[in-house]
Amino acid sequence: MYHVEASDQRTTEGRQVYLLDAAGALEIQALNSWIDATTPDGETRPPSIALSGDSSGQVAELVRGIGDDPLLIPLRVTLSAKKRPGFLRRALAPRGNSLPTKTWQRWVQGDDPDRSAVLVGEPATLGDLSAKFEKSGGRSLSSFIARQATLALDRAERDVIGSEYKIPRFVVEDMTEQKKFHDGIAELARQVGEDVPEVERRVHTILGEMVATETRRAVEMWGTLGAYFSRAYKVDVDRAQLQKVRELNKKHPLVFLPNHRSYLDPLVLRPALLAEGLPLNHVMGGINVGFWPIGPIAKRSGVVLIQRKFSDEIYKWTLRQYMSFLLSKRFNLEWYIEGGRSRTGKLRPPRFGLLTYLVDALESSDAEDVYLVPTAITYDRLHEVGAMAAESHGAQKQAEGIRMAIGYIRAQGKLRGNVYLNFAEPVSVRSILDDNEDKRVAVQKIALTVSHAINDTTPVTPAALVTMALLGIEDRALNVHEMWAIISPLASYIKRRGLPTAGGIDISEVDVVRSAVIAQVNAGVVKRFDDGPEPVFYLAQDKHLVAAFFRNNAIHYFVMRAIGELVVLPDLGQGTPSTPESLWKSALELRDLLKFEFFFGDKKDFGDRLEAEVALIDPDWRANLDDPEYSSRQLESQDLHLAHRVLQPILEAYQVVADQLMLQPTGVEFDKASFVTHCLGAAQARRLRQQLDHSEAISGELFDTALQLADNRNLVDPGGENLAQRRRDFAREINEWARKARIVRDMAHRMLDEVDPLTLPAPVASTDEREDDA
Secondary structure (H helix, E strand, C coil): CCCCCCCCCCCCCCCEEEEECCCCHHHHHHHHHHHHHHCCCCCCCCCEEECCHHHHHHHHHHHHCCCCCCEEEEEEEEECCCCCCCHHHHHHCCCCCCCCCHHHHHHHHHHCHHHEEEEECCCEEHHHHHHHHHHHCCCCHHHHHHHHHHHHHHHHHHHHHCHHHCCCCCHHHHHHCCHHHHHHHHHHHHHHCCCHHHHHHHHHHHHHHHCCCCCHHHHHHHHHHHHHHCCCEEEEECHHHHHHHHHHCCCCCEEEEECCCCCCHHHHHHHHHHHCCCCCCEEEEEHHHCCCCHHHHHHCCCEEEECCCCCCHHHHHHHHHHHHHHHHCCCCEECCCCCCCCCCCCCCCCCCHHHHHHHHHHHHCCCCCCEEEEEEEEECCCCCHHHHHHHHCCCCCCCCCHHHHHHHHHHHCCCCEEEEEEECCCEEHHHHHHHCCCHHHHHHHHHHHHHHHHHHHCCECHHHHHHHHHHCCCCCCEEHHHHHHHHHHHHHHHHHHCCCEHHHCCCCCHHHHHHHHHHHHHCCCEEEECCCCCCEEEECCCCHHHHHHHHHCCHHHCHHHHHHHHHHCCCCCCCCCCCHHHHHHHHHHHHHHCCCCCCCCCHHHHHHHHHHHHHHHCCCHHHHCCCCCHHHHHHHCCCCCCHHHHCHHHHHHHHHHHHHHHHCCCCCCCCHHHHHHHHHHHHHHHHHCCCCCCHHHCCHHHHHHHHHHHHHCCCCCCCCCCHHHHHHHHHHHHHHHHHHHHHHHHHHHHHHHCCCCCCCCCCCCCHHHHHHHC
16 A cells, blocks of 8 residues: 655635546555545545546536535645665656556556655536636536646646646647637638648647656656767856856746757756756757657757748747747747858847747737747757868768667767756847837847847867967978967957856866866867977868857857958059948948858947957057058067968858859859859869968858849849859958958067067977877
8 A cells, every 4th residue: 555645735614526646556545545644533525536537527517416515625645756776666666648568657656655755636516617618618627627637736746746847738639629629620621721620630630749748757867868879078168157047937938049059959958958957959950850769859858840941831830839838837948040050150140930929929928928038059069060161162961860869869978078058048038029020120129239239259279269360371391489479369268358268267277178188188179280399280181161150150250360360461453541331331341241151230330340340459549541552561570460361261161152153154043053063163272272271261161142142232143234244242342351451460470470489488298198188
């Protein structure tokens, strides 16, 4: 017999009825024993009704037969998490919706009876439940009562097992039994011109594919898988900001919007949120990861599998209804605003689709507001970057599947690194909607606000500094003094601007930089040569795009400085002095050229940032514009040069595209795949001939954004007035900016030739130290 623990229960002067949420006969017996034990002597034992079996469809009728308006009290046997003896018992223990077998029940009953307890859910009268049922417009009062009893018990159970098991139950039933749902289907059928039964069938099919059906067993299994997949990483979490987010979640549903760097992102983020007491997120994931066994486990642990692309109005309507249901029930959501993993390390342009559905869902839900939490996930090492770099060179992307998953798991055991989780201030969706009557404009502002917030909270890692130093001087190895001559002023610039750093570390510390170099050597991205008079470091062959990925995690912080360096340089053959107006015109032209690579604010914000960066280079720049050589001399005197590290690879890739476009016949249909292949070959040939300074310019990703820019200027499709000349003008514009970037690169090289060999305050690590650090 179960030993049960009595809990406090509300009493009423009217009749009481216990509703038993039991998995089998043994639990029904335990619950009835508890009722017997808690009924005061001399009083009539309250009746009980099982919510399963033959009586499940007649709950309302049975309750009405007992009294006019009895108080219904739900009961459930739960398993305390306090004792977990033995791996086998933990593995086989039921979770949530999992029904325990009689064999398992007898095992626990005879071996560990103290683990069971009785939960008493929040009671409700039959009259209250009937009124709610009439308001919602459901089909069956009996099933409605059973669902409400189960939900009340779920809430009580979370006090025992933890808030991470805030699991939605009866989602499809709750959605489809409401009157407004059926009214919506009727209207939808009219819009799409199909019969109501057919539309209803389609909706149910889509919900069956889409709706997450969580169980405690799957949640724990997914957590175990996540810990194993990400076992190579030490996770650094911004807990102070996360605690503020948790307080906000007490009143409003949240949507976590992280950047997307890796397949590991949801596995790393989930335990960090659960550790702070936040409930399980519903992760909107692509159905492409629904393969066995990952897909079924993911779906049962909170992943909502949705199609990657869809134009079906029935599918869109169903997704909006599901999101509205989740918001009304204050469940948190999560998806990746970029839509897919970044291949370059830079934040990709935001996708508006799910944000649009979220806005629609908010307007039709019972939630007053929903807050978006911009989330930055930053790795200092990442296994899949090599594969993504190969894809950017033209390699075929490996399809998601069990073979890919097995290889991915194995690879994680070969890495060691850190991952940083940072959270920006939450964004109120309602406040932006109230300020913008046009919903499309509001969605765009929401997306850009979140994207800027992600960038602004992404920390600068030591890996970003090391790779930035080496990528800017690609064909030359650096000794430790030269490395420090590049990184030290860069670290000072970061500190002066107050930029966030990984784990809050001081990146101006020599030991931090030394450890970062060693980590890149151990990762195979950087090579070390020890047979000369001193050790020197250089980028490993074919690792330029890998290095660029980690540099690009922080590249957005340095774009405005790089633009400032290029803008102040005079144009080729410029015969008249520069003016503030001419510099501003040039800056706007460069801003337009780079608009598919970086997020810029409006013109005022852009101008203010540019003014501040130019002032850092030379506070007196306005007073010396009449001297054409002044700006070049002043820029060369700086100890920090960024244009060739930040913008030159992009400009060189754009040069390749612009030159190849000039070779395209103006009257022939454009074939993008063939064109990119030709660009890859042309870029490789130019690099071999040293006509390109950066190997990372050989990139399908950069060619793609260059084509976006060219298409935006109507330079891709055949036809159009004076197309050949406009393509030549486009190439000439890019060539001029690339020329200026090479001037800055030459300045940086000359600075390195003058490095004092005594500038480093500490010696380089020995081979033994490298192995210890590894």
